[in-house]
Amino acid sequence: MLMQVKNKINRAAEAIIPSDWGEFQMIAYKSESYEYSPDIAMVHPDYNSASTVTVRIHSECITGDLFHSQRCDCGIQLDLSMDRIHKDKGVLIYLRQEGRGIGLINKLKAYNKQDEGLDTIEANLALGLDIDYRKYQKAIDILEDLGIKSINLLTNNPDKIKAFGDSDISIEKRIPLEVEANKNNRKYLQTKKTGLGHFLNIGQ
Secondary structure (H helix, E strand, O other), rough: OOOOOOOOOOOEEEEEEOOOOOOEEEEEEEEEEEEHHHHEEEEEOOOOOOOOOOOEEEEEOHHHHHHOOOOOOHHHHHHHHHHHHHHHHEEEEEEEEEHHHHHHHHHHHHHHHHHOOOOOHHHHOOOOOOOOOOOHHHHHHHHHHHOOOOEEEEOOOOHHHHHHOOOOOEEEEOOOOOOOOOOHHHHHHHHHHHHHOOOOOOOO
């Protein structure tokens, strides 16, 4: 596993956000002064940093999160996570690494490759891109800023678990976050399982 470099993050702004899931404190974190899109922490107002906190690390997916695309499971995962985070008085961290870090433009190009028959891994490689550029050190830095030492992590992704290996934050347990497959995302989910090692129960 590649070593992740610790980022210098700063709280740029914060405010109370009443949402469909309940009230959250939204905190915008910036590591560079010129960043247009800061990473975000949605923090339950009553979270307790001294206890084990339920946490979701969610990478941006404009197509799924905002426009409810059925090509992935991201939007549904975000909704389920926000509901669970509010119930558990936890924290959701929203990292701005669209399309596994390739950005929206390349993501749409990859979708065209997938429509030609490639899976998500093959599509990225066909475009000369890595399979997954995402990093999770910023999420760890944000949790440290919030004073959190112990978490229950909402994830199916083993890479997110591995990212905490050299940190001072312990993962007490993994909480599965599976959604039902549809005709548009079944191949996507199967590739997550077989190609990326995600913890999923989806069959062939």
